Amino acid sequence: MQKLRWAAVCVILVALMGWPSSAGAQVIERELRERIVPKITIAVAGFAPFVMHGEDLGKLGASVLIADLRFTTVFDVMDPGTLPFEPRTVQLDQERPLFPGLNSLKVQQLAVGQVSSRGRETVVEGRLFDVAAGNMIFGKRYVGDPKFYRLMIHRFADDIMFHLTGEKGVAQTRIAFVSTVSRTAKEIFVMDYDGANPVAHTGNQSINLSPRWSPDGRMIAYTSYRNGNPDLFVLNIDSVRRDVLSAQRGLNATPAWSPDGQWLVFAMSAGGGTNLFLIPKGGGTPKALTTGPPISVSPSFSPNGRQIVFNSDRGGSPQIYVMDVDGTNLQRVTFQGNYNSSPRWSPRGEKIVFMCRLAGNQICLINPDGTGLQQLTSLGSNEDPSWSPDGRHIVFTSTRMGHRDIFVMHADGTEQTRITSTGQDNYLPDWSP
Amino acid sequence: MRHGTRPGVLLTALLLAMGVALLGCPKRPDLSQAGPAAVGPAAVGPAAVGPAAVGPAAVVAPRPRVGEPLVTRPTPPAEAAVQPIPGAPGAAVPAASPLKDVFFDFDKADIREDQKAALNHNVGWLKASARVKITVEGHCDERGTAEYNLGLGERRAKAVKDYLVDARIAADRIATISYGKERPFVLGHDESAWKWNRRGHFVISGH
Numbered sequence: 155m156q157k158l159r160w161a162a163v164c165v166i167l168v169a170l171m172g173w174p175s176s177a178g179a180q181v182i183e184r185e186l187r188e189r190i191v192p193k194i195t196i197a198v199a200g201f202a203p204f205v206m207h208g209e210d211l212g213k214l215g216a217s218v219l220i221a222d223l224r225f226t227t228v229f230d231v232m233d234p235g236t237l238p239f240e241p242r243t244v245q246l247d248q249e250r251p252l253f254p255g256l257n258s259l260k261v262q263q264l265a266v267g268q269v270s271s272r273g274r275e276t277v278v279e280g281r282l283f284d285v286a287a288g289n290m291i292f293g294k295r296y297v298g299d300p301k302f303y304r305l306m307i308h309r310f311a312d313d314i315m316f317h318l319t320g321e322k323g324v325a326q327t328r329i330a331f332v333s334t335v336s337r338t339a340k341e342i343f344v345m346d347y348d349g350a351n352p353v354a355h356t357g358n359q360s361i362n363l364s365p366r367w368s369p370d371g372r373m374i375a376y377t378s379y380r381n382g383n384p385d386l387f388v389l390n391i392d393s394v395r396r397d398v399l400s401a402q403r404g405l406n407a408t409p410a411w412s413p414d415g416q417w418l419v420f421a422m423s424a425g426g427g428t429n430l431f432l433i434p435k436g437g438g439t440p441k442a443l444t445t446g447p448p449i450s451v452s453p454s455f456s457p458n459g460r461q462i463v464f465n466s467d468r469g470g471s472p473q474i475y476v477m478d479v480d481g482t483n484l485q486r487v488t489f490q491g492n493y494n495s496s497p498r499w500s501p502r503g504e505k506i507v508f509m510c511r512l513a514g515n516q517i518c519l520i521n522p523d524g525t526g527l528q529q530l531t532s533l534g535s536n537e538d539p540s541w542s543p544d545g546r547h548i549v550f551t552s553t554r555m556g557h558r559d560i561f562v563m564h565a566d567g568t569e570q571t572r573i574t575s576t577g578q579d580n581y582l583p584d585w586s587p
Numbered sequence: 588m589r590h591g592t593r594p595g596v597l598l599t600a601l602l603l604a605m606g607v608a609l610l611g612c613p614k615r616p617d618l619s620q621a622g623p624a625a626v627g628p629a630a631v632g633p634a635a636v637g638p639a640a641v642g643p644a645a646v647v648a649p650r651p652r653v654g655e656p657l658v659t660r661p662t663p664p665a666e667a668a669v670q671p672i673p674g675a676p677g678a679a680v681p682a683a684s685p686l687k688d689v690f691f692d693f694d695k696a697d698i699r700e701d702q703k704a705a706l707n708h709n710v711g712w713l714k715a716s717a718r719v720k721i722t723v724e725g726h727c728d729e730r731g732t733a734e735y736n737l738g739l740g741e742r743r744a745k746a747v748k749d750y751l752v753d754a755r756i757a758a759d760r761i762a763t764i765s766y767g768k769e770r771p772f773v774l775g776h777d778e779s780a781w782k783w784n785r786r787g788h789f790v791i792s793g794h
Binding site for chain 2: 338340361363364382383384403404405407408421423427428449450451452465467471472493495496509515535537538553581582
């Protein structure tokens with residue numbers, strides 16, 4: 155499926171005018187830009203009405219693109235109503251006369267899209283202009299089955315992000331999660347990062363938990379009760395092949411992939427307590443990383459693969475600990491509060507996000523050395539945080555609107571937005587690479 | 588021994604069940620429109636635009652695409668009453684099971700003094716029914732995280748098993764499984780529900 159999906163979105167470069175001569179120079183150290191460089195002001199135009207099956211794909215495309223660009227936190231996207239022209243009347247090749255007006259509003263970039271059909275395929279022509287320089291930065295044609303229309307727009311958004319910042323955007327990423335589909339069935343689903351297009355990846359009517367994307371995005375490890383015991387499975391999304399990785403009696407749960415994708419660490423309760431074990435991705439003899447009666451669950455690798463952060467009650471209450479990948483050099487990270495859980499190491503390694511109990515279950519950040527505790531949420535009961543691959547965003551679960559639902563927010567805690575609402579519980583999200 | 592307290596507990600449970608049934612839960616929306624009718628163009632409709640604009644209509648009933656049986660979103664049960672959990676015989680009508688549940692304190696797996704009567708009752712029944720095999724399910728309330736609670740439920744189930752083994756029930760008659768907080772006995776968001784959900788539940792698995 156995945157291969158088809160990508161093959162369907164074939165991208166044709168139509169123009170190289172004004173290709174940035176120094177793309178590398180634009181890759182500014184991110185912290186620096188976040189502190190010093192202001193947001194890039196961008197306007198979206200074009201996307202004239204193009205109706206298919208009663209739906210205006212032009213209007214949809216513009217709104218998806220604007221939402222994608224805003225979500226990056228990099229762009230200041232102009233409200234269409236504030237532009238000195240009617241944005242949706244803008245046709246391709248009519249962009250240049252708009253530049254003076256945009257310049258006077260200090261708009262730096264202009265993104266223009268146009269939707270059409272070619273046979274059974276939908277075509278999106280996307281162009282990005284540097285308004286001040288008067289250049290086209292890139293022009294691409296995105297072609298694919300109409301069902302991939304949103305993905306084509308997401309790809310345009312990621313291309314804009316990459317050309318202007320040198321960074322890989324997250325508009326094409328997805329989120330795996332658990333969704334309650336009946337009183338007893340909890341299945342693994344995958345949806346786009348904005349909550350659209352949820353698709354079931356299990357259908358066994360039992361309990362399926364803790365989906366975790368492999369670093370290459372092709373596999374999902376998860377725990378399933380389908381055979382009457384919580385066993386660890388690995389699903390290959392492309393081939394839909396499902397392998398049992400561990401089926402010891404008791405828990406085979408809460409997996410984490412090593413950054414090189416060759417190993418998994420997971421919790422197993424065969425023996426004494428619930429301990430963490432390391433196993434090759436293809437299966438093999440699990441090697442114990444923790445021992446004894448305490449509970450050790452929810453591991454997450456540091457991005458360099460040398461350390462593992464996890465949740466344990468070895469000190470009497472659930473707290474966050476860090477150890478080396480061979481199980482040595484154990485250090486406790488959290489000391490404030492009597493219940494800290496579900497840690498995830500940030501993609502760049504500088505933070506750990508976790509559930510903290512400070513006036514209810516909240517999402518907190520802390521430095522791996524235990525300093526810098528920061529609370530990000532305050533509404534409802536929140537848990538299960540997971541980072542976006544660029545580290546700019548966090549997906550988590552909250553009960554603030556009734557059921558447990560999936561929310562996303564920026565990594566500073568702003569813009570907390572619900573992206574599921576099926577009327578039943580949606581939880582344990584994991585953001586794809 | 589405190590056998591005398593047990594009917595009181597059951598009565599309380601039934602009253603609680605009736606109370607919850609009558610009061611319902613005003614927080615949950617009407618779910619009747621969450622069925623398969625929601626599948627379709629709405630998935631790519633304007634309502635489904637990026638995170639900032641995603642409204643209640645954004646996520647629709649998903650289409651399965653894998654080799655396992657189809658997933659549908661049947662109309663969910665109205666939130667009411669003590670939920671009898673299918674596959675957990677005895678849960679629906681506790682008095683009908685010969686084996687009694689045992690309850691735990693928050694984040695604890697110690698056998699409480701006030702629960703030993705129920706366990707001793709179960710020991711007596713198991714001794715009299717020597718061919719019966721059981722599974723002890725460990726359950727947790729909703730406050731802890733889903734993943735940590737898997738470990739806690741496991742610990743509770745094993746604590747119950749240890750008690751039975753200490754009372755000379757053969758270990759090979761007793762299996763354990765943790766459901767964490769995935770199968771609450773009572774739906775609710777306060778201690779009146781939580782106290783029933785921190786439990787060791789007995790299921791007869793074979794004769």
